[in-house]
Structure formats: C-alpha cells, structure tokens
C-alpha cells in the first residue's frame with residue numbers, strides 16, 4: 001500500500017492582476033502519484049512549475065483545487081491535522097527559527113500537545129550534531145543569527161528527532177556546502193532505513209543530487225489545458 005497517494009489532483013495559480021477568465025490557470029492538473037514505502041521520490045520540474053506548492057499541498061499547508069491526497073489510505077480530511085503533521089513533516093528551503101538558542105528551537109516542538117508524550121533527547125541531538133560535524137556548543141547559539149545553511153541543519157535535526165514517517169524535503173540542502181550536503185543525504189538514508197514504512201520526497205535544483213539520492217522521479221510539466 002502507498003503511504004501517500006495523489007488522485008487526479010490539481011492546483012490553480014491565482015493571478016489577481018489579470019482579467020477574471022485569465023486570473024486562474026492550472027499549474028498542474030489530473031496529477032496522480034504513489035509514494036511507496038522505502039522510496040526516495042524526486043520531484044522534478046522547471047522553476048515555477050509548482051513543486052513547492054505540491055509539497056505544501058501534501059503537507060496540508062495549501063489547499064487543492066481538484067482531486068484528493070490520501071495518507072495510509074485515508075483522505076487528509078479524515079486525519080487529525082496535528083497528528084498528520086507530526087508524521088508527515090515539510091522542510092522549507094528557508095526554515096523559520098524562533099527567538100532563543102538552537103536548543104530552545106529543538107525543544108520547542110515538544111511543547112506541542114501532539115508531542116507531549118515525547119521527551120527531548122539530548123543524546124539523540126548530540127549524535128545528530130556529530131553526524132553534521134557540529135560542536136555541542138552549536139546548541140547555545142542564538143538561532144536567529146544562524147546562516148541559511150545552519151538554519152537548514154537545525155530544521156533537519158528538529159524534524160529527524162521526531163522520527164516522522166514521511167519527510168517532504170523542499171530544497172533542504174540548498175544552502176549547504178557539498179560535504180555537509182552528503183552528510184544530510186546519509187542521515188536521511190539512515191532515517192529511512194530505520195523503518196521500512198518510511199519514505200520521502202525531494203525537490204532540488206541540483207540534478208546530480210536527484211540522481212544520487214532518489215530511486216523514483218515524478219516529473220511536473222506545465223499544464224496545457
């Protein structure tokens with residue numbers, strides 16, 4: 001059974017400056033896909049074809065205009081949203097950091113009611129920091145002063161510590177150097193291998209990365225209606 005299934009989904013781009021007939025055009029339509037367990041799916045398409053929008057729709061952050069997305073064979077509307085979002089995590093290219101230290105940012109997710117049964121695990125976090133060659137003192141840095149790449153690392157650790165089932169990786173290594181990018185790819189592969197039911201979707205502007213890490217690809221083409 002697919003973990004996530006898109007059934008004839010469509011999304012329109014709203015262009016308020018245009019006349020009403022032209023104002024809404026389909027970015028993608030009649031799009032169907034399956035995300036199977038164990039798969040790293042590459043979402044491929046030119047700039048502006050709606051890759052981020054598709055990941056955000058899967059994460060239930062943007063609505064669809066047509067069709068249905070299902071998680072574990074149930075429509076997203078049938079899921080408790082916080083529970084769904086704790087299992088299917090979207091990683092933004094420019095993650096938002098809260099005021100406070102890196103560690104405060106990592107701990108913040110445990111204040112959500114859906115994670116109240118979990119505890120922040122300093123050993124797990126230190127292991128992840130080590131994986132990414134970060135000194136433990138990194139935890140005490142003010143998170144709002146981090147570089148783009150450092151913020152991406154914090155966002156990746158923040159997600160991995162929650163042991164989600166699906167990661168939606170939206171150019172999540174775009175600001176990292178090649179060596180750290182490889183370490184992130186390895187950490188994602190390790191996370192995936194720890195549970196055969198897990199899967200992830202990558203977008204990247206680096207075709208080599210898509211070739212390297214993904215074992216299936218979904219090509220988004222501009223919709224011609």
Ligand SMILES: Nc1ncnc2c1ncn2[C@@H]1O[C@H](COP(=O)(O)OP(=O)(O)OP(=O)(O)O)[C@@H](O)[C@H]1O
Pocket residue numbers: 012013014027045046047048049050051052053054062
């Ligand atoms: N919620 C939304 N509803 C409709 N259209 C949107 C929405 N959010 C963004 N768009 C538009 O959809 C188009 C596709 O944006 P998106 O960021 O998904 O593209 P992308 O394929 O990820 O591009 P890139 O490769 O540059 O990252 C853009 O023109 C954007 O303005």
